[in-house]
Amino acid sequence: MRHDGRDYNELRKVTIEKDVLKHPEGSVLISFGDTKVFCAATLEDRVPPFLRGLGTGWVTAEYSMLPRATNTRNRRESAKGKLTGRTMEIQRLIGRSLRSVVDLEKLGERSIIVDCDVIQADGGTRTASITGAFVALSLAIEKLIESGELTENPIKEHLAAVSVGVLPTKEVVLDLDYVEDSAAAVDMNLVMTESGEFVEIQGTGEESTFTAAELNQLLQVGDLGIKELIARQQEVLAPQSAGVEVGEDSVILIATGNKGKAKEFEAIFKEKGLAVKTLLDFPDVPEVEETGKTFTENALLKAETISKKFNCLVLADDSGLMVDALNGQPGVYSARYAGKLKSxxxxxxxxxxxxxxxxxxxxxxxxxxTLAVAAPGKESLVVEGEVKGEILAIPRGDNGFGYDPLFLVPSLNKTMAELSGSEKNKISHRAQAIKALDNAWDEWYKGV
Ligand SMILES: O=c1nc[nH]c2c1ncn2[C@H]1C[C@H](O)[C@@H](COP(=O)(O)OP(=O)(O)OP(=O)(O)O)O1
Ligand SMILES: [Mg+2]
Structure with missing residues (x-):
């Protein structure tokens, strides 16, 4: 029986939170029970001097512990002015482990540095660091692939690490916490790959010895732990599922956070027998920054970013009002015309x-x-639609959204906000664009 009630082959509660830091290209907060480590991966466009000009990349790691990560305060190594032997040994282990699963030639002449900072230590900080560092590294590499800087993933397979040990009771156990670790007769760290191969085995008898049979048991229990950790990593790294598959005909994901647009698309696609999901259904997905100078650039940016994230077919709308007396303004800046708040x-x-x-x-x-449709591995489709009108001096009507109350449709002598939803959806710029999409769809969709 273990002091915390765990079974011999049971990990502590493992959580891996990703993208927890703003600046690093990849970041995670990993916990193995009360052991908590921040892992941050940094991309750099250069390699150490010994690799310059060889066309190969580099992956390395640094490790440190906050002073109060432990029960009593440890002096900062920066204050001491030098790294302890333990720190050096651990950061080399992390770097070596990561490099064992990265094809450095495919990475190209760039470096990835993974910083592992232990904020709370309760045993197994090096194994938590390696397991988290692999996820941070993968996230950074995902960025390189998303931006097109890399076309092939240099990561060969998953990697994780766990501790195993023999308790004074002779029990072989998985993932020791500090209490178990400090009393253990045998203490072992295993670094292993997804295919079940070893990268490193660090095993020592602490004032005791161990048999080959015990070693075998330790490896077996560790192997199971590694498999569980890798499954956890895979969950965290899997592309988010929107519940929409490419080619699934009944649902379409629209990359908009605008309630007015969402409502119009729902009505328009309902007639076609399609249900609509929008980013309003995924409040955790950050807004795509509209850095383009044209409607087309922004529509593509929104469609392609979200399509990559969810790995499915996505439609995006970039729209706006163009006023002749204002030389076409506010145009692409329509949403932010009066400031960032988009009111x-x-x-x-x-x-x-x-x-x-x-x-x-x-x-x-x-x-x-402008509507853009993006699907994985396919060139995006772009169509557009427009509707002419006049801007009134005083708003009229309560329907619609955005500039609708000021936009007069002269042929109907009503503003867009005085039309019913279905009337607007017959004549609006969005409706025109969807007609254009209908015309281009079959030809484009063949190749999805
Ligand atoms: O039918 C419309 N009736 C009235 N106003 C409209 C309409 N269609 C676009 N607009 C105006 C208001 C909106 O604030 C801006 C779109 O800016 P735009 O960036 O495409 O949309 P957004 O930021 O509100 O949502 P999102 O980018 O998540 O789709 O143009
Ligand atoms: Mg927008």
Whole structure:
């Protein structure tokens, strides 16, 4: 019986949280019970001098512990002015382990440095560091693949590490905490790959010896632990599933966080027998920054980023109002016209203000909509639609969203916000773009 009630072959509670830090290309907070380690992977476009010009990359690691990660305070190594032997040994182990599963030639002439910082130590900090460092490294490499800097993944297979040991009771146990570790008769760290091969075995009898039979048991228990840890890593690294598969005909994922658009798309696609999911269904997915200068650039950016994330077919809409008297403004900046907050009311107020002295005959404008469809491994499709109108001095109507209350459709003598949802969806820029999408779809979809 173990002091914390675990079975002999049971890991502590393992959690791996990813993308926990803002700056590093890959970051995780990994916990094995009360042992907690931040692992941060940094990409650098250069390699150490001994590798320069050889076309091969480098992966290395640093390890450290916060002063109060332990029961009593340890002086910072930076204050001591030198690294302890233990720190050196552990960071070399982490680096060696990571390099064993990375094809350094495929990585190209760049380095990845993984910093493992223990914030709380309760046994097994080096094994938690290696297991977390592998995930941070994978996340950083994912970035290189997403940005197109790498086309092939240099990671050969998963890697994890765990501790095993023999308790004074002769029991062989998995994943020792500090209490068990400090009393153990045999103490062993195993670093292993997904294919079940060893990268490193560090095993020592602590004032005791162990038999070949015990060694075998230790390796077997460790192997199971490693398999569980790798399964956990795979869960964390798997692309998020939107519940939508490429080619699944009944659901379409739309990369928008705009409720007004979502409602219109739902109505339009319902008629076609398609259900709609939007980013409103995935509040954890960060907003895609619209850094493009054109509707097309932004629509592609949104569709392709989200398609890569979910690994499925995605539609995105970039739209806006173009006012002739304002030389086509606010255009691609329509959502942020009155500032970052993206408030419809503030945008409309600003538009009214900008047009104060412009006579009605010169207040012509159009709504523009660009739609982009992206699917994994396929060139994206782009279509667009527009509708002409005039900007009123005073808003009218409660339907729709955005600039609808100020946008008069002259042929109907109603603003977009005075039309019903279904009336707007017959004539709007979005409706026109969807017609264009209908026309181009079959030809494009053949290749999905
Ligand atoms: O039918 C429309 N009726 C009124 N206003 C409209 C419409 N369609 C676009 N607009 C205006 C308002 C919106 O704030 C901006 C779109 O900016 P845009 O970046 O495409 O959308 P967004 O940031 O609100 O949502 P998202 O990027 O998540 O799709 O243009
Ligand atoms: Mg936007």
């Amino acid at each position: 419809d009311a503030a945008n409309n107020a600003k538009l009214m203000h900008e047009l104060t002295d412009i006579p009605q005959s010169e207040r012509t404008a159009k709504f523009h909509c």
